[in-house]
Amino acid sequence: MGYRLLSVRTACIAGAAALVATAAACSSSSSSGTASPTGSALQTQGQVKSGGSITVLESSGYSGAWSNLDPAQDKEGAALQDFNSAIYGQLFELGTGGKVVGDLATGYTFSPDAKTVTITIRQGVKFTDGTPFNAQAVLYNWERDLGPVGIANGLAPNWLVAKAPAPKGAPPGTLTPPVAGAIQVTGPYTLVVHQIAPNGAFINQLFDSIANWIVSPTAVKTEGASFGQHPVGAGPFTVVTNVPNNELIVKKNPAYWQAGHPYLDQITFKTVGSDEAAYEALLANQGQVYEDMSTTQLITESAAHFEVENNLGTSPYDLQLNTAVPPFNNAKARQAIYAATNFQPILQHLFGGRYPIVQGFTGPGGICYEPNVPGYQGYDPTLAKTLIQQTGLDKSTIQLGTIALSTAQESSQALATQWEALGLHIKLSSWPLAGLITAFTANGGKSWQSMVQTAGAYDPAAAIGVDFRFNSMSPFSGVHDPQLDKLLLQAQGSTDLSVRCGFYDQAAAYIAKNYYGPFYFAFSPANISVHGVFGPGLTTPLASVAVVPTVPWEDVYYNP
Template sequence: MNKRVPRLLLSALSTALMAGAGWSAMAATLNISLDADPGKLDPTQSSMLNERIVYQSIFDKLVDLDGEGKIIPMLAERWTVSDDQKTYTLFLRKGVKFQDGTPFDAKAVEFNLLRGQEKNSLRRNELKYISKITVVDEHTIKLELSTPFAPFLSILTDRAGMMSSPAAVKKFGDDYVNNPVGTGPFIYKGRLKGATITLEKNPNYWQAGLPKVDGVVYKIMPDVNVAFNNLRSGQVDITNRFPYKEITNIAAGAKYTVLNKPSLGFRGFYMNTGKPPFDKKEVREAVDILIDRNAIAKVVYNNAVAPGHSAFSKAQFANGPSDVPPKVDVARAKELLKAAGKEGGFSFKLTLPTTADELQAGQMIQGMLRPAGINVTLEKTELATQIENGKTGNFEGLFVGWSGRPDPDQNIYDFVTTNGSLNYSHFGAKEVDDILQKARLEGDQAKRKVFYDQAMALLVKEVPYIYLVHDNVLFGISKAVQGFQYVPDGVIRTATVSK
């Protein structure tokens, strides 16, 4: 039996629904595709870029970056630095709570920084210069460094500065990697390994009016073309990768745009200076001047990279004259090989990642080196194996890039200093070590820039690493997305985004 609902009552019901559930008209979930499944959801255990993308929604940091890569306040409202550059006093935001309801305060900061220094923490090298932590009062903390260390604040804009709930860390122990709790705009709800990570709006977030959506779902899509098709069909709102060939292929009525702006990273390959033939710098220099970076940028990456010749992209203050790629010079390369006793050329193996783009870049390098009699064999290897080979020196050429960090020190120091943790070339030069150490101790940005120019001028002659290109931050973004903010660290921030 049908009962007619009086029109007046229907009207009242719909008004109540629209008013009381105004969110339902606005309710939205932000869907983001990631090209790899994040591992551990604990900043102290993290080594992947995609983990950093997820963390940005769960954890706030002591300080953050703006769209120009400048350091701005976040959980620390302001800070002072002593004249000797060794004491940092942070003044913390009041009234902030972790997502489990416990207070964020100076004791919580102390807990996180000490935890970051522990032996099993991957942040320990970044935080090793903190020699003393003093909780001045509930909202003030003093950090004393053993030596001036210019990149210190920059390090706190990333995983080392992310604040976990001390109560949650104690409660979950080793399983905290599956139960992250921060002060950020979204609360972790769960994951399906290899498929999705689901977050829900933090109703008590300290930034008024944020976040703007009700939830975020990260969808794992290793194939860049699958992610692209999901963006086109509206199943995904933001993709953290975009097919290079599609950048210049966007139809007029497309429902998505491409963000294509400079990042902080670089791509290239190490040469093992500890073994022939790369123990001779003339051989390394010959390889360097045979490579046409502009051709690789155009053919492989559809110009969504900048041809480069240094550790510093244009998004970094240390970018300088060394970043201009050399002109290809086969005759000069042959002279250099002759001087090194390699007049007839030589062969070497270049180990590459398993991606199609890198294989194509490797094939182009193969062709570019052939006119000087250099024969390159390409070998595809998983990233984990490549890094292991880099550490042990079990390679000749090793194609491994770097996603980049906001402070120049983090793009060069560990890569080229003697015994640096990422110095897979096994290169060492006291002059380079000394200059880069001075750059670490110098607080003045203009003076630091001079040191980085000096270091790069030496490295361009020594060539332990072949810098090829600087990646761009390359995201596909649905036109339904509003309020997206580009930051050159290449990490997606979700707090301000609406749909």
């Protein structure tokens, strides 16, 4: 495998893991914050140069597949974080070392009980259509995201604010818009969010959320259904050409709020079919950056030619088990899967041992990381064979699905081979992101049995964190346990990081006790750049919001 990459970059930041956690406490446990105005705490390498253009390659299995760039209607959401952030900017960024960085918002304050959050919007900013960016524009977006548009598209963030009552006869968990006054504009540049329960994670929950990307209300009303093809924001770049699933070209926003930024004149985001295709394109100078390379051999080979940035993982791979349908509505069947699963040889064979094995929903790059969870059922093939026979798992076929990315597919195939050696029968399936979402939600979430996915975020209460995979309210969860829901709610309820982590430790132990889903390793793909490209997340480490960091493209420059 070659551990040169780890020694060059990853090992350097691994040694500072404790410092990352400490910095995280500043963003997650303080009751107020004045966010840094510098965009992303850029660590300069080489002389900063303004101008020029780059091509950024995106995998067709993840970020290179998009249909709509309207956040409230964008089902690819987190996969398109870099597109959205380039066009819209962000209210807050997750910066280096877990620092909350102000972009289109400048600060926040929690009330003592952590129920009320006051957010200050940056003054003097305009959308690229010339209309004002202010608190009223943010409120318009949030009412749209949390209301009918976001709900209709299954994207509405489930904020802890008072909601309108569900229609009579609606199924449990039906999302409804916030009641009037739950979110208030209290001044031209001030919003107040009134939550019905303490939530010290609110600011961290904005990262990588559709609510962090603010669209022009005027443009939405003017463009109507076509807005997602012609998006307008107040970010560092404006859209020149948008060909879904193929190419997105953006150019510098000359009216961007941060003087001297963005550095680049133009970025072309281009879809490629595989890691191999991206690697060859970089060698041929047909691209300058490839995001999220996961093929171990190519990461190793890339180190001889390019800059390789490995960021500490925050999103472990996990095996989701659907407890709502057979066979995994049986706890002993779930325990059998735990006992039948040995991730060490899979990690070594497919990934060269590159990533740490974990037992919970956090990784070393995030807060509340707990590598060893009490009571976790480890690999035990003898026990597995006994449980397989007792539960009749050997007499049925288990459906095992995943996203159509090579690493996930190869991991699933290796896992199936391992299980089959113990007497199980496996049917493998994989889908691009849109198809995977459909597979999760079909038949009210009762058409799938098991899925290899990622489950975690920098803050477990945010993005595709633990709630995304284990909370009863999530359409992407196979678990429906009120006690677990309660623990997760308590964990996000404090602004004291030590209190939050204590509840998350309890939640991890509860998941292990009930065999709700074994965890693999804290995966984090690499970003590959040609020499001369510099920027956070590309050539200096940046905290991963979820699986990968959100690159602040305004701070990226090219000095070949």
